[in-house]
Amino acid sequence: MTDLSxxxxxxxxxxxxxASASPLSKRLDRARQLEEAGIAGIVLYSLFExxxxxxxxxxxxYLDRGTESFPEAxxxxxxxxxxxxxPEKYLNHVTGLKRALxxxxxxxxxxxxxxxxxxxxxxxxxAGADALELNMYYIATDPETSSNDIEDTQVDLVAEVKSAxxxxxxxxxxxxxxxxxxxxxxxxxxxxxxxVLFNRFxxxxxxxxxxxxxxxxxxxxxxxxxxxxxxxxxxxGKVNADFALTSxxxxxxxxxxxxxxxxxxxxxxxNLLHNGAQAVAPILSDLAAWMQKRxxxxxxxxxxxxxxxxxxxxxxxxxANYMKVxxxxxxxx
Ligand SMILES: Cc1cc2nc3c(=O)[nH]c(=O)nc-3n(C[C@H](O)[C@H](O)[C@H](O)COP(=O)(O)O)c2cc1C
Numbered sequence: 001m002t003d004l005s006x007x008x009x010x011x012x013x014x015x016x017x018x019a020s021a022s023p024l025s026k027r028l029d030r031a032r033q034l035e036e037a038g039i040a041g042i043v044l045y046s047l048f049e050x051x052x053x054x055x056x057x058x059x060x061x062y063l064d065r066g067t068e069s070f071p072e073a074x075x076x077x078x079x080x081x082x083x084x085x086x087p088e089k090y091l092n093h094v095t096g097l098k099r100a101l102x103x104x105x106x107x108x109x110x111x112x113x114x115x116x117x118x119x120x121x122x123x124x125x126x127a128g129a130d131a132l133e134l135n136m137y138y139i140a141t142d143p144e145t146s147s148n149d150i151e152d153t154q155v156d157l158v159a160e161v162k163s164a165x166x167x168x169x170x171x172x173x174x175x176x177x178x179x180x181x182x183x184x185x186x187x188x189x190x191x192x193x194x195x196v197l198f199n200r201f202x203x204x205x206x207x208x209x210x211x212x213x214x215x216x217x218x219x220x221x222x223x224x225x226x227x228x229x230x231x232x233x234x235x236x237g238k239v240n241a242d243f244a245l246t247s248x249x250x251x252x253x254x255x256x257x258x259x260x261x262x263x264x265x266x267x268x269x270x271n272l273l274h275n276g277a278q279a280v281a282p283i284l285s286d287l288a289a290w291m292q293k294r295x296x297x298x299x300x301x302x303x304x305x306x307x308x309x310x311x312x313x314x315x316x317x318x319x320a321n322y323m324k325v326x327x328x329x330x331x332x333x
Contacts, residue, residue: 002288002291002292002296002297002298003297003298003299003300004016004284004287004288004291004298004299005298005299005300006040006259006264006265006299006300006303007242007264008041008194008242008244008264008265009106009131009168009169009170009193009194009242010131010168010193011041011104011130011131011168013040013041013103013104013265014038014040014103015038015040015284015287015299016040016255016258016259016263016264016265016266016299017038017039017040017249017255017265017266017268017280017283017284018039018040018041018042018043018106018244018265018266018267018268019031019034019039019041019042019043019267019268019269019272020043020196020244020246020267020268020269021043021044021045021046021108021133021135021172021269022045022269022272022273023045023273024042024269024272024273025042025043025044025045025097026045026093028096028097028100030277031097031100031101032100032101033276033277034272034277034280035101035102035103036277037277037278037279037280037281038280038281038284039103039277039280040103040104040265041103041104041105041106041265042097042101042103042104042105042106043106043108043133043267044090044093044094044097044105044106044107044108044129045108046108046109046110046135047087047090047107047108047109047110047120047124048110048111049109049110049111049112049113049115049117050111051086051087052087052111052117052120053115053117055086055087087120087123090124091120091123091124091126091127092127094107094124094127094128094129095127095128098127098128098129098130099128104130104131105128105129105130106129106130106131106132106133106170107124107125107127107129107131107132107133108132108133108134108135108172109121109124109132109133109134109135109161110134110135110137111134111135111136111157112136112137112138112153112154112157113153113157114153114156114157114160118157118160118161118164119164121134121161121164121165122164122165125165125166125167129167130167130168131167131168131169131170131193131194132161132165132167132168132169132170133169133170133171133172133196134157134158134161134169134170134171134172135171135172135196135199136154136157136171136172136173136174137172137174137199137201138150138154138174139201147177147178151177151183151186154187155186155187155190156190158171158187158190158191158192159190159191161191162190162191162192163191168193168194169191169192169193169194170192170193170194170195170196170242170244171187171192171194171195171196172195172196172197172198172199172246173187173195173196173197173198173199174198174199174201175197175198175199175227175228175231176201180231180234180235181234181235181238181239184235184239184241185238185239187241188239188240188241192241193241193242194241194242194243194244194264195235195239195241195242195243195244196243196244196246196267197228197231197232197243197244197245197246197247198227198228198231198246198247200220200224200246200247202215202216202217202218204216219270219273219274220247220248220250220269220270221248221250221270222248222249222250222251222253222254223248224247224248225245225247225248225249225254225257225258226248227247227248228245228246228247228248228258228261229245229257229258229261230261230317232245232258232261232262232263232307233261233262233306233307233308233311233317234307234308234317235262236261236262236304236307236308236309237262237304237307237309238309242264242265243261243262243263243264244263244264244265244266244267245258245261245263245265245266245267246266246267246268246269249266249267249268249271250268250270250271251283251286252282252283252284252286252287252290253290254266255283255287256287256290256302257306259299259302259303260302260303260304260305260306260307261304261306261307262303262304262307263303264303
């Protein structure tokens with residue numbers, strides 16, 4: 001029998017395929033379908049710092065305080081839509097999902113600054129979440145702000161959240177960091193049990209007729225896998241944390257690659273949003289079939305087998321490979 005089980009953040013999972021944060025976790029029936037299809041764990045869509053601050057400012061507003069900052073805080077929030085949710089409702093949803101599902105449920109907080117809003121980490125734990133994912137989606141636009149300033153704030157935020165909870169903490173990060181291994185090490189030293197690589201950044205486009213910004217969200221393809229694949233390969237065995245790969249997981253071969261790089265789990269959103277829960281079973285059966293054919297007995301056996309520490313050509317992950325790839329390119333005749 002092929003053993004597909006893995007552990008992530010101390011949680012035992014029946015296989016390495018986890019649904020990453022997305023609107024799929026908004027409805028209990030959808031989440032149940034994912035569980036029935038074989039998904040081993042589910043990360044909830046995020047509760048945002050802005051939503052929590054907005055809620056408390058609104059309260060202040062009605063208590064006749066903080067009226068100055070109230071309109072500004074309102075402007076951050078989309079009117080309605082999938083992510084317009086009251087923090088209390090989010091907590092109730094965590095409890096509802098926990099009751100409805102047997103698989104682990106991971107809550108998600110999304111924010112960048114330290115402050116009272118991080119109390120929600122403890123409240124998500126109290127609501128029943130098995131673990132917490134902290135997403136620090138941030139775009140630096142001020143030339144006066146240094147990478148050190150940003151990293152220090154994020155490391156402090158991780159320490160603050162970690163000290164508020166007893167459940168494991170994973171941190172979802174950006175790939176755009178000058179020294180990713182150093183930053184990851186700092187996050188782990190601050191208390192992160194797992195690192196989720198990577199946040200997918202949604203780039204605005206221009207509408208040339210209307211001269212307006214176009215907000216578009218393109219779903220990923222398997223080619224998006226390469227970036228997290230490289231970095232998990234580099235980090236595996238060097239930093240004492242679990243790794244979750246997110247971005248570009250669509251097929252069983254993507255899951256295999258994630259495991260061989262050194263990830264504990266492969267997370268999927270775009271494929272599930274596009275194809276629904278029916279995408280899950282074929283990936284798991286093809287994964288097991290491939291492993292059986294190649295005589296792998298367990299997922300554990302392959303985890304990290306293609307990491308930088310394990311491969312015959314470690315330089316393939318580094319600058320040396322850059323020149324090699326460029327010189328191997330053949331122009332069209
Ligand atoms: C519609 C949509 C909503 C998402 N919402 C969240 C969210 O609330 N919090 C979060 O951390 N990531 C969110 N993500 C990012 C996904 O969890 C995932 O990291 C990203 O889509 C890359 O994985 P994929 O290639 O499988 O789509 C969202 C993605 C999509 C497409």
